Amino acid sequence: MEKKECLECGDAIIGRKDKKFCSDQCRTSFYNRQNTDQNKFMRNINNILRKNRRILEKLNPSGKTTVTKTDLLDEGFKFSYFTNEYRTKTGKTYRFCYEHGYLQLENNLYALVFRKEYVE
Numbered sequence: 785m786e787k788k789e790c791l792e793c794g795d796a797i798i799g800r801k802d803k804k805f806c807s808d809q810c811r812t813s814f815y816n817r818q819n820t821d822q823n824k825f826m827r828n829i830n831n832i833l834r835k836n837r838r839i840l841e842k843l844n845p846s847g848k849t850t851v852t853k854t855d856l857l858d859e860g861f862k863f864s865y866f867t868n869e870y871r872t873k874t875g876k877t878y879r880f881c882y883e884h885g886y887l888q889l890e891n892n893l894y895a896l897v898f899r900k901e902y903v904e
């Protein structure tokens with residue numbers, strides 16, 4: 785017979801073969817911790833997205849402007865994080881952080897835009 789250990793505390797499990805925890809208490813704390821890690825991960829990403837949005841909002845108070853890549857990087861903008869992409873018929877790809885977006889132009893310039901309509 786295979787000896788199993790509790791995933792939470794490592795104690796030997798007595799009883800059914802498919803049991804993963806020695807007690808209800810261990811099961812609860814195991815899943816609680818897992819949720820906390822997951823929530824922390826999501827919170828970090830949400831914070832990055834919110835910060836990106838705040839940067840775009842700050843650099844684009846009029847709703848339409850052009851900035852350099854350095855302007856964005858100096859503010860701590862993270863290009864890997866965005867909420868959605870919008871591709872125009874001419875093949876340009878806008879990336880958005882919520883309602884604020886940008887389009888990469890030539891020479892490290894970025895056009896900043898603002899768009900409130902929700903796109904499917």
Ligand SMILES: [Zn+2]
Nearest residue numbers: 790793806810
């Ligand atoms: Zn246990």
